[in-house]
Amino acid sequence: MTDTERARERPGGRVRRSCPHWCVSGHGVHRGEEDWLHQGEPLMVARGVVARLCMSVNPDTGAVDGPYVLVGTTEHTLSEAEALGAALVALARTGTGPTPP
Ligand SMILES: [Zn+2]
Numbered sequence: 001m002t003d004t005e006r007a008r009e010r011p012g013g014r015v016r017r018s019c020p021h022w023c024v025s026g027h028g029v030h031r032g033e034e035d036w037l038h039q040g041e042p043l044m045v046a047r048g049v050v051a052r053l054c055m056s057v058n059p060d061t062g063a064v065d066g067p068y069v070l071v072g073t074t075e076h077t078l079s080e081a082e083a084l085g086a087a088l089v090a091l092a093r094t095g096t097g098p099t100p101p
Contacts, residue, residue: 014026014027014028015027018057018059019038020038020053020055020067022038022040022041022053023038023039023040023055024039024040024041025037025038025039033056033058036056036057036058036059037054037055037056038053038054038055038056038057038066038067039052039053039054040052040053040054045071049071049072050071050072051069051070051071051072051081052069052070053066053067053068053069053070054066054067054068054069054070054075055067055068068081069081071084
């Protein structure tokens with residue numbers, strides 16, 4: 001094992017060369033498709049609701065699925081997630097307008 005490979009180990013698994021820069025998954029712990037899943041850091045967006053980047057790469061075929069933004073159990077494309085974020089910001093700004101006395 002090289003120093004670079006050792007530096008890329010994480011508790012519970014290893015980072016792979018094929019990992020996107022945002023992946024924090026520990027690979028090599030699970031088998032099959034579950035091990036192909038790259039996941040980013042979780043972001044708590046509401047009580048009990050976590051959002052995170054995810055993407056799978058089939059090591060045999062190289063087929064890539066994603067990346068997606070998973071919010072709870074709902075999968076959004078990157079553009080859908082950006083639109084959702086923009087809509088939430090617009091909604092919050094609407095609420096900052098003057099309130100009648
Ligand atoms: Zn990964």
